[in-house]
Amino acid sequence: MSTSANLSRTLLLQRLADGQFHSGEVIGAELGLSRAAVSKHVKALTELGLDIFSVTGKGYKLSKPLSLLEHKAITRLLEQHDNIQLTVLNIIDSTNQYVKDLRPQPTSGYVCLAEAQTAGRGRQGRTWESPYGASIYMSMFWRFDGGYQAISGLSLVVGIAIAEALSELSLVDAKLKWPNDVYVQGKKLAGILVEVEGQLGGGCDCIIGLGLNVDLPEKQVNIDQPWTDIIRASGKQVDRNILAAHLIKSLNNALTLFEQRGLVPFLSKWQSLDYFYDQPIKLLMGKNEVQGIGRGIDANGALLLESDGEIKHFHGGEISVRAN
Numbered sequence: 001m002s003t004s005a006n007l008s009r010t011l012l013l014q015r016l017a018d019g020q021f022h023s024g025e026v027i028g029a030e031l032g033l034s035r036a037a038v039s040k041h042v043k044a045l046t047e048l049g050l051d052i053f054s055v056t057g058k059g060y061k062l063s064k065p066l067s068l069l070e071h072k073a074i075t076r077l078l079e080q081h082d083n084i085q086l087t088v089l090n091i092i093d094s095t096n097q098y099v100k101d102l103r104p105q106p107t108s109g110y111v112c113l114a115e116a117q118t119a120g121r122g123r124q125g126r127t128w129e130s131p132y133g134a135s136i137y138m139s140m141f142w143r144f145d146g147g148y149q150a151i152s153g154l155s156l157v158v159g160i161a162i163a164e165a166l167s168e169l170s171l172v173d174a175k176l177k178w179p180n181d182v183y184v185q186g187k188k189l190a191g192i193l194v195e196v197e198g199q200l201g202g203g204c205d206c207i208i209g210l211g212l213n214v215d216l217p218e219k220q221v222n223i224d225q226p227w228t229d230i231i232r233a234s235g236k237q238v239d240r241n242i243l244a245a246h247l248i249k250s251l252n253n254a255l256t257l258f259e260q261r262g263l264v265p266f267l268s269k270w271q272s273l274d275y276f277y278d279q280p281i282k283l284l285m286g287k288n289e290v291q292g293i294g295r296g297i298d299a300n301g302a303l304l305l306e307s308d309g310e311i312k313h314f315h316g317g318e319i320s321v322r323a324n
């Protein structure tokens, strides 16, 4: 999408965000667009998951008010976190891709948020449904010195940071499903996708993506597993700017500690948040399946499974864990 279309859609939504009727003609005059162009942008926004309807003689209206992400509102809450640099985008293919493509490369603590993604990426090649204004789509950049062993367990730390931010805000008691799903009441609330670019003999550049459902529109969402969102799970309204700021701070603190001390300070936290601790589970690895009892994680973040009287260690992002 062109920059000017993206800008027009941002401005259009700023007007519609109050949930009141706005005449297409007036909006067009304000934004320097024809009525047909306004109508085209409205259609595109509807396709991104927004519920906008029109009534002849009255104009366009969002079915409910929308609180948009605001750079200023978020940075105000990030005081004393000097390393954090924030970009807030409107519509983008994928925040992970955006961070990956940045030149010069950002420094640790750079974070990008978007209102919608047109090609949001999930784990194992899946897509991540990313309707407009309905979630948090966030990617943080972090550079770890010391090669791939320095980042083993990273996605577990990210999950812990998310659970802690949600608990600080008294929203939900989240549980973590190894290696990187956040669950509430047995349903998926958030997912984590860490993309790593290693440098020969050098450190690892990590793009840490997180998608957290806030208020998903039921009818447009096509997710192949039980899911929930903050509004449904907590019954509370939440300001996405406050939520984003807490997630950023929690993630920044956790990554700073992880960089200094590795996974050790997180092991007991993981145990208390582990969805499958002492539960019968099965691990799916391509066509193979192993059954046993979940026994937490080891010091490198590998999943521990008790099977045939033995504790086995499992690593790797291509493993899916299910209740058995």
Ligand code: BTN
Residues within 6 Å of the ligand: 093, 094, 095, 096, 097, 117, 119, 120, 121, 122, 123, 124, 126, 128, 136, 137, 138, 139, 180, 181, 190, 191, 192, 193, 209, 210, 211, 212
């Ligand atoms: C999963 O499959 O559970 C991981 C989903 C990760 C989605 C987030 S949304 C922000 C960031 N940008 C992407 O394209 N993906 C991640």
